[in-house]
Amino acid sequence: MLKTKKIDLVILAGGKGTRVSKFLKNNPKPLLKFNGISFLQYLINHFHKFPFQNTYILAGYRGNKIFQKYNNKIFNFIRIKCFVEKKTLGTGGALSILKNHVKNDFVLINGDSILLENLNNLFTQKKIKDNLIYLTKTNNYNSNSKLSNLSLFKNYVKLSKNKKYMNAGIYFLKKNFIKNQIPVNNCSLEDDILPKLILRKKFRGIISKNFFLDIGTPTNYRNAGKLLKKVFKRKSAFFDRDGVLNYDTGYVHNIKKFKLLPNVLKSLKYLVKKNFNLFLVTNQAGIGKKKFTLNDFFNLHLTLKKNFSRKGINFDDVQFSPFHKNSIIKKYRKVSNLRKPGNGMIKKINKKFLIDTKKSFFIGDQKKDQLAAKKSNLYFEYVKPNLYKQTLEILKKNK
Incomplete structure (x- = not known):
């Protein structure tokens, strides 16, 4: 029988949400509600159906609200541990908080976007040698500058001038990634760390055709409730x-x-x-x-x-x-x-x-x-x- 790999889940939930600040009402962006359910809960609902070992939430702006709601809670047999930045560390530096906590390979996801990817195969593959980035088409996301110029060459992610694919906000990372690649200072994962690693062919890519939503812009925020209801209201x-x-x-x-x-x-x-x-x-x-x-x-x-x-x-x-x-x-x-x-x-x-x-x-x-x-x-x-x-x-x- 195939063994199930031990994989943790890490959620980046620290952004200030500057572009959607008028909708926040003193809440962190991942706690914005759509159809009566917070965006963070949509993420947890989807990803906690897979057999992750632990979930770590890295919170920043108004992070105490996330901490109070989710720290040490158990959803679908997975315990959640929350960490709140004492100072702004960015999407890269925030990962340094987990240096002594994450003991397994891990899936990293953004707290303000969702890709409905089936991750079951990650847990049954004998050995995944490389880090992975999930990619999606850039349709309707021209305003998103987070690694939006990507393509694949022999399964490796490549920086490209055309906007065929963009980073979908899901990564599979080896357990030593934080120790080897993440500095203890304010930096951006998408701008400061990943481009250099992509140039060195350190990331393979997986193209996904599944539903993708980023709530980081006013337009996307306004459309999110309707889109989430269409996708998540299920039999x-x-x-x-x-x-x-x-x-x-x-x-x-x-x-x-x-x-x-x-x-x-x-x-x-x-x-x-x-x-x-x-x-x-x-x-x-x-x-x-x-x-x-x-x-x-x-x-x-x-x-x-x-x-x-x-x-x-x-x-x-x-x-x-x-x-x-x-x-x-x-x-x-x-x-x-x-x-x-x-x-x-x-x-x-x-x-x-x-x-x-x-x-x-x-x-x-x-x-x-x-x-x-x-x-x-x-x-x-x-x-x-x-x-x-x-x-x-x-x-x-x-x-």
Whole structure:
């Protein structure tokens, strides 16, 4: 079996947003909201479905707001660590903050642009020798001066006079990149560091045709809400876990006991192909009852995340409830809307994601699943023996 590479995620969120300052209202640019969701949350939603080890956010202007909202938080089993610049360091110098923190190869992304790239293959390649830059066409981005004159020659990125491709704000960098290439002073990654490395053939390029958006100009900002809604408001499939995706043998908490039911993978792959969001909504009272630990649950799902990723399947979010009125652990001993039949877990998903509720569905195996779905206006079905066939039938009904 292919091993999953250990890769970290780094988000550059330090810019002042000078060109869109009139829209900021004392907020850092990545916290600008579109359709009720911050741009930074859109980034986290997309990239956290991949099996990254850790996420580091480098914040600058009004960075304390990002720190308060995200530091030490966990989204989709990935913990976020935030760092706020004490002085302006630029997109290059800011990386020096992570010199003693990043221990793995890492993906670096800009906090004010998004490229909807599928990164699953990064985690399964045996060895990636070179640093990578993802490129996109420069259509409608003539105002963006961040490495906008790029082309490829024998897969290496080349500085070019024509504006065929531009830097899409995603890089795969080797773990020694910060130590070897980043000075501890104010500098620009795009202007001071990357051009020199490109001239030395230190970067290979990957051309992407996927959706790209940069919110750094007034025009792009004004169009962003509509574009993000068009791309991110998706049909979604909600699943209970035990008895729906895997055999329910009672308090399943490790990979040895987790056995997928027939046709589950086929169903999930088909939903991914049809551009559905995948969500897991599961009661896990065994945590509160001390049948297994929170770490057991996390370790199982981190393994599942890697295993699913190798098959091209990514769950956009997993919500779980450790609460039960008979819990042994006191903090979990209560009646909570986060436990089905309450719909608190679905509400949490709705706060972070744009869901096309009318074309979405929930599959469960118990009455409590049906009640949670009803409270959220989601079409519900009890699981049938062939999940793939059931999925096809539901999609026909919900056209």
